[in-house]
Amino acid sequence: MAMEHESNAAQLHQVLDEPSLSNKKEDLSGAPLHPNPLAVESYPTEKVHGGHEDTPTSSEKGVGLVSDDHDHDGFGGERPTDEEKKTLRHVGEPLPxxxxxxxxxxxxxxxxxxxxxxxxxxxxxxxxxxxxxxxxxxxxxxxxxxxxxxxxxxxxxxxxxxxxxxxxxxxxxxxxxxxxxxxxxxxxxxxxxxxxxxxxxxxxxxxxxxxxxxxxxxxxxxxxxxxxxxxxxxxxxxxxxxxxxxxxxxxxxxxxxxxxxxxxxxxxxxxxxxxxxxxxxxxxxxxxxxxxxxxxxxxxxxxxxxxxxxxxxxxxxxPQGSVITDAFKVIWMMIKNRNMDAAKPSHHAAAGKTTVLKWDDHFVExxxxxxxxxxxxxxxxxxxxxxxxxxxxxxxxxxxxxxxxxxxxxxxxxxxxxxxxxxxxxxxxxxxxxxxxxxxxxxxxxxxxxxxxxxxxxxxxxxxxxxxxxxxxxxxxxxxxxxxxxxxxxxxxxxxxxxxxxxxxxxxxxxxxxxxxxxxxxxxxxxxxxxxxxxxxxxxxxxxxxxxxxxxxxxxxxxxxxxxxxxxxxxxxxxxxxxxxxxxxxxxxxxxxxxLDKDYDEDPTLRRGSVIADRTVGLHAHGKEEA
Incomplete structure (x- = not known):
């Protein structure tokens, strides 16, 4: 399990250290994003046995995706505005x-x-x-x-x-x-x-x-x-x-x-x-x-x-190792401090605390x-x-x-x-x-x-x-x-x-x-x-x-x-x-x-700790105090 975490962390650092990240269109593992992202992996951490893909490229009852040059969601298709979410009809897609x-x-x-x-x-x-x-x-x-x-x-x-x-x-x-x-x-x-x-x-x-x-x-x-x-x-x-x-x-x-x-x-x-x-x-x-x-x-x-x-x-x-244990630690910190944000690394940083946490703000949310x-x-x-x-x-x-x-x-x-x-x-x-x-x-x-x-x-x-x-x-x-x-x-x-x-x-x-x-x-x-x-x-x-x-x-x-x-x-x-x-x-x-789930698919930095740059969720750092 530790070897798997280290491998994932190495891939993460390779992506995050690349100065032209915003132009390269890469996923968390460093692979180039496909022009039609519905045809590739949506989760950086998941795998498809045998390489078969059956996620549909069109939605239910003849509804197809429309691509645009801006504001994409990481899957292809223009992301709707808040007004469009209220006024346009919502539909689903065919099941894989x-x-x-x-x-x-x-x-x-x-x-x-x-x-x-x-x-x-x-x-x-x-x-x-x-x-x-x-x-x-x-x-x-x-x-x-x-x-x-x-x-x-x-x-x-x-x-x-x-x-x-x-x-x-x-x-x-x-x-x-x-x-x-x-x-x-x-x-x-x-x-x-x-x-x-x-x-x-x-x-x-x-x-x-x-x-x-x-x-x-x-x-x-x-x-x-x-x-x-x-x-x-x-x-x-x-x-x-x-x-x-x-x-x-x-x-x-x-x-x-x-x-x-x-x-x-x-x-x-x-x-x-x-x-x-x-x-x-x-x-x-x-x-x-x-x-x-x-x-x-x-x-x-x-x-x-x-x-x-x-x-x-x-x-x-x-599996992600200590994720359940981490979740209970987060809940305990919320209860102990009577504050739902008490477990966030950003909250710790604002309070001047030096404790290194194994999760980011997004995980707490x-x-x-x-x-x-x-x-x-x-x-x-x-x-x-x-x-x-x-x-x-x-x-x-x-x-x-x-x-x-x-x-x-x-x-x-x-x-x-x-x-x-x-x-x-x-x-x-x-x-x-x-x-x-x-x-x-x-x-x-x-x-x-x-x-x-x-x-x-x-x-x-x-x-x-x-x-x-x-x-x-x-x-x-x-x-x-x-x-x-x-x-x-x-x-x-x-x-x-x-x-x-x-x-x-x-x-x-x-x-x-x-x-x-x-x-x-x-x-x-x-x-x-x-x-x-x-x-x-x-x-x-x-x-x-x-x-x-x-x-x-x-x-x-x-x-x-x-x-x-x-x-x-x-x-x-x-x-x-x-x-x-x-x-x-x-x-x-x-x-x-x-x-909340969308951020895992469009922003690879969210798997980093929001305060400590060399942390990923579930990855232990050596020589530092942990929560």
């Missing part, structure tokens, strides 16, 4: 092919995750004798919800480990590959301990606990890195003037819109993958749990193979921007409590209703179906229409709307639960002996399982606004070399949501669960309102915050 390849990998991983975890509730809750339907461990509702909630918690804590390994040591691609191996081991344990012979010999519970720990470690290491990796495949970080080829209209090519679209596609693929819950409940019921887990293992192997075979296509940003995102994320645990109910308590609710041949854990697919249906409508019609009409719909607004639609989903769930209690034969005590059919299997109350569809549709729509925007916000507000870590902070909010859900376990009984749904609806609405009250002003500075 490598982004779709990463999306396919995520699709396979999510197929595995949802296909396996979606049937955990029945696997753990119901007994092996089949008296309540297909089951295995017989731990009851609370036991099953407790274990599945722990699994969700674990899956969203482990991304921190994956992020640290990626950002400081191995890089995103290598980290994903390693944790794919860990994931495969967990799936093998889950599959082999769920076969009938293993269950009969009591291996089920031990194997399940070990499996979810190993799988959680694997999925966490992947999750924190695959989301930033897909956005890394798109290299523009500044706005540029373009022309619509169909109408001749001058437009703004806005990278924020393209990043938004990347995460829309990313989330679309996640939910296509989650349709694994279509076959796995039937395989669980008709063959056995082991068959469903084996299917998930096979699909995951396909995704891993895609990751390996596509390695020459991906744009990979190498990026950390401040990341902290803004983390403050918004503080409210997400409430949303994840709401969302988590649809993978455990709502499955149990479905089991209290008449299935009419539909497995109770099949209904979860309507969440994914609603996303698959509505996400393209928003991406291709609603959002472009709003931009054309100059109606802003910035991230904070989208997040708030997501929380409020999630609140509606909980209200719907509470209404359904109320109808279950008002319906026979068991009324407020579902699954009583009076509900046994001719085969001795206990059935639910006389309300159709399809009644749940509306709640799943609402939670799916809420995800498009809250979850997709959260992924986008985590990426755009993170420093370039801390994308995985900030993404893990966003994912950690899901773990906190799972912890809150564990705390709600004592009220998971009939009829109290109805009021739990009502309480969560109120909490989600209040959380959304607080986000609006506290953070709606950030909408006005969205472009300015996103514009």
């Amino acid at each position: 092919k490598a982004a779709f390849l990463v999306a396919i990998v995520e699709l396979c991983e999510r197929f595995t995750y949802y296909g396996a975890s979606g049937i955990f509730q029945n696997y753990v809750q119901r007994p092996l004798d089949g008296s309540l339907g297909r089951g295995a461990l017989g731990m009851g509702h609370k036991g099953a919800t407790g274990l599945t909630t722990f699994f969700q918690f674990w899956c969203y804590v482990t991304p921190i480990l994956g992020a640290i390994i990626a950002d400081q040591y191995l890089g995103k691609y290598n980290t994903i590959l390693i944790f794919c191996g860990v994931y495969i081991v967990g799936l093998l344990i889950l599959t082999t301990t769920s076969i009938p012979t293993a269950l009969a010999h009591g291996s089920g519970i031990g194997g399940f606990i070990v499996a979810i720990i190993v799988i959680g470690l694997g999925t966490g290491g992947i999750k924190s890195n695959v989301a930033p990796l897909i956005a890394d495949q798109y290299k523009r970080r500044q706005m540029a003037i373009g022309t619509d080829k169909k109408t001749g209209e001058r437009v703004i090519i806005d990278p924020a819109i393209t990043i938004q679209r990347i995460y829309m596609v990313f989330y679309f693929c996640i939910n296509v993958g989650s349709l694994s819950l279509l076959p796995t409940p039937y395989m669980e019921r008709d063959i056995g749990f082991w068959s469903a887990y084996l299917l998930c293992l096979c699909v995951f192997l396909v995704g891993t193979l895609t990751l390996v075979l596509g390695r020459k296509v991906y744009i990979v940003r190498p 990026e950390v401040k921007r990341a902290l803004v995102a983390c403050k918004v994320f503080c409210f997400y645990p409430i949303y994840w409590v709401v969302y988590g109910n649809f993978s455990n308590n709502f499955v149990t609710q479905a089991g209290q209703m008449r299935g009419h041949g539909i497995p109770n854990d099949l209904m979860q697919n309507f969440d994914a179906i609603s996303i698959i249906v509505f996400l393209p409508i928003l991406d291709r019609f609603l959002y472009p229409f709003l931009r054309k009409m100059r109606i802003p719909f910035p991230p904070i607004n989208r997040i708030v709307l997501g929380f409020w639609v999630g609140s509606l989903a909980m209200i719907y769930a509470a209404v359904i639960q109320s109808y279950i209690y008002k319906t026979g034969p068991c009324f407020a005590a579902p699954l009583c002996d009076a509900a046994k059919d001719a085969d001795g299997v206990i059935q639910g109350n006389n309300i159709h399982i399809a009644s749940q569809t509306g709640a799943y549709m609402l939670i799916g729509i809420s995800e498009i606004f809250a979850s997709v925007t959260g992924l986008e916000y985590a990426y755009t507000k993170a420093p370039p070399n801390m994308k995985s870590f900030v993404q893990s902070m966003f994912l950690l909010t899901n773990a906190f949501g799972s912890a809150i859900s564990e705390g709600l376990n004592p009220v998971l009984y009939d009829p109290a669960i109805e009021w739990m749904f009502v309480g969560l609806a109120v909490a989600s609405f209040i959380a959304g309102a607080l986000i609006w009250i506290l953070f709606h002003h950030l909408n006005e500075t969205e472009d300015q915050m996103n514009a």
Whole structure:
């Protein structure tokens, strides 16, 4: 790592010491800039395996870049003025092919995750004798919800480990590959301990606990890195003037819109993958749990193979050593001095301090921007409590209703179906229409709307639960002996399982606004070399949501669960309102915050310390005191 820093520093000094830098048009590594910079590397520190380039040279729907002789952004195309940013229509660009390849990998991983975890509730809750339907461990509702909630918690804590390994040591691609191996081991344990012979010999519970720990470690290491990796495949970080080829209209090519679209596609693929819950409940019921887990293992192997075979296509940003440690040092200096600028080298110089810092002013600004995102994320645990109910308590609710041949854990697919249906409508019609009409719909607004639609989903769930209690034969005590059919299997109350569809549709729509925007916000507000870590902070909010859900376990009984749904609806609405009250002003500075990344592409001196000329971010100077 030290050799890599020294090499980068030597290249930096070679560029900075050249007296004719302003005329030579060189990038940070000293390479000449291509006349069409879209065809060359956009980041000085990143590499493209195999030299393949797939970043498009024209924008979406026929919008092409227009070059000018002045005020370029480092990618080709005239940089817009502040007035043009306000008056011209903003558009995105086509997505690079490598982004779709990463999306396919995520699709396979999510197929595995949802296909396996979606049937955990029945696997753990119901007994092996089949008296309540297909089951295995017989731990009851609370036991099953407790274990599945722990699994969700674990899956969203482990991304921190994956992020640290990626950002400081191995890089995103290598980290994903390693944790794919860990994931495969967990799936093998889950599959082999769920076969009938293993269950009969009591291996089920031990194997399940070990499996979810190993799988959680694997999925966490992947999750924190695959989301930033897909956005890394798109290299523009500044706005540029373009022309619509169909109408001749001058437009703004806005990278924020393209990043938004990347995460829309990313989330679309996640939910296509989650349709694994279509076959796995039937395989669980008709063959056995082991068959469903084996299917998930096979699909995951396909995704891993895609990751390996596509390695020459991906744009990979190498790790930057102590960047996370440096960020925490910056935050500590801010807290200790009660000043957000206290960690800036320029602030130290103005105060007459001689301490040598390992970062520049720009890095401090990026950390401040990341902290803004983390403050918004503080409210997400409430949303994840709401969302988590649809993978455990709502499955149990479905089991209290008449299935009419539909497995109770099949209904979860309507969440994914609603996303698959509505996400393209928003991406291709609603959002472009709003931009054309100059109606802003910035991230904070989208997040708030997501929380409020999630609140509606909980209200719907509470209404359904109320109808279950008002319906026979068991009324407020579902699954009583009076509900046994001719085969001795206990059935639910006389309300159709399809009644749940509306709640799943609402939670799916809420995800498009809250979850997709959260992924986008985590990426755009993170420093370039801390994308995985900030993404893990966003994912950690899901773990906190799972912890809150564990705390709600004592009220998971009939009829109290109805009021739990009502309480969560109120909490989600209040959380959304607080986000609006506290953070709606950030909408006005969205472009300015996103514009911080542009400096890495147009000014090579920004990798120098702003006060000490012989420092680069993450490069240690010998013989000097460091912060």
